[in-house]
Amino acid sequence: MTGLSAVLQYDFMQNALAASLLVAVLSAITGTFVVIKRLVFLSGGISHGAFAGLGGAYFLGINPFLGAMFVAILSAVAITHVILRRSQPADATIGILWATGMAAGVLFVSITPGYAPDLIPYLFGDILTTSRVQLYWMAGLSTVNLLLTIILFRQLVAVSFDDEFAHLRGLPVGTVMLLLMVMNSVAIVLMIQAVGIILVMALLTIPPLIGLALAANIRVVMFYAFVSAVLITVGGLFLSYYLDLPSGPAIVLLGAGLLMVVKLAKAQSLKRKVES
Numbered sequence: 001m002t003g004l005s006a007v008l009q010y011d012f013m014q015n016a017l018a019a020s021l022l023v024a025v026l027s028a029i030t031g032t033f034v035v036i037k038r039l040v041f042l043s044g045g046i047s048h049g050a051f052a053g054l055g056g057a058y059f060l061g062i063n064p065f066l067g068a069m070f071v072a073i074l075s076a077v078a079i080t081h082v083i084l085r086r087s088q089p090a091d092a093t094i095g096i097l098w099a100t101g102m103a104a105g106v107l108f109v110s111i112t113p114g115y116a117p118d119l120i121p122y123l124f125g126d127i128l129t130t131s132r133v134q135l136y137w138m139a140g141l142s143t144v145n146l147l148l149t150i151i152l153f154r155q156l157v158a159v160s161f162d163d164e165f166a167h168l169r170g171l172p173v174g175t176v177m178l179l180l181m182v183m184n185s186v187a188i189v190l191m192i193q194a195v196g197i198i199l200v201m202a203l204l205t206i207p208p209l210i211g212l213a214l215a216a217n218i219r220v221v222m223f224y225a226f227v228s229a230v231l232i233t234v235g236g237l238f239l240s241y242y243l244d245l246p247s248g249p250a251i252v253l254l255g256a257g258l259l260m261v262v263k264l265a266k267a268q269s270l271k272r273k274v275e276s
Contacts, residue, residue, distance in 0.1 A: 007241065012128055013241070015131065015132060015134075015135050016130050016237050017234065017237065018139075019130040019135055019138060019194060020230070020234045021230065021234075022135075023138075023191055023194045023203065023233050024207070024226055024229035024230045024232075025145075025226065026187040027204060027229040027233075028207060028211070028222045028225040029145060029146060030145060030183055030184055030187040030204070031187075031204040031205060031207060031208045031225065031229075032221055032222050032225055033156055033160045033180055033184075035204075035205055035208040035212065036218075037159075037160040039181075042079060042181075043200070043204055044094070044098065044200075045075070045079065045093075045095070045101075046075045046076055046097070046184065046185050047192070047201065048098045048099075048101045048197060049071060049097040049098065049100070050071050050072040050185075050189055051101050051102050051104075052100070053067035053070055053071030053072065054067055055108030055109045056071070056104070056108050058108060058109055058117055059108040059111065065134070065189060065192075068189045068192065069186065072185035072186070072189050073186070075097055075101070076178075076181035076185040077178065077181070077182070078097075079093060080174075080178045080181045084174050122192060122197060123196045123198050124195070124198060125192065125193060125195040125196035125199060125200075125246075125247060125251070126193075126246070126247055126248065127193060127194045127195075127233070127236075127237055127240075127248075128237070128240065128241065129193075130193055134193060137190075138193070142190065145183050145187060152179070155171055155176045156179075156180060158171055158176075159171065159176045159177055163177065194251060195247075195251055196248045199248050199249065199252045202252040202255060203232075203251065206228075206232065206252075206259050207224075207228045207232065208225045209259055210224060210225060210258065210259055210262050211223070211225035211228065213259075213262050214266075228255075231258065232251055232254050232255040232258060235251075235254050236250040236251030236252075236254045236255075237251070
């Protein structure tokens, strides 16, 4: 305990721990809707598209996460428009966004005058470098996401499970879908600090999948998703600190291992029930 207390005396560890808990909240509430609505691939397109915003912000000399947030929200609006209008296949639009976002980001970084920034933290994450300003942004936007989820919970659940039935019931499916996509894009950008652009899909999906393996009620699913996300992010944080590992891959691999354990335990439990 003394060793743990000593580690938590460092400001960067306090910031990283707080960021881990905020990421767990986002993973539980937004990630659950993403998994149920089957928007995982779409989330990957938004995360990679946001790289264009990071690169553009570097080129303009502004905060990279502001650029990523702007492009991510813009991408979410564009993809939602395509999905609702069905003007072209959604997967084709996502693929284009995925490729052009990464290409534009690399191009902007390459033409930026001066020393080229290190892109590894943005690609694979480094939660240990979370600053106090970033933490304030994460706390504020996570709170907004949480409040919107509480206020519009029934509408979000209805659209996530069956948007056609929700439309027949008179719900504004387009507006709710757009809001869900914007919430998703905000969560993605905030998670980039923890696991990076390339690995963010894992943090959006693994905790909700664990929750779905353990429960059927969506509120209970979110609770289990939050608990598992805390174990994953905090565990990955301390693994990366004590073993000198990159934090993003440590978090994702720990999550994959936990998901495997939960799936195996559930399979064994079902097998015992069948045999009895």
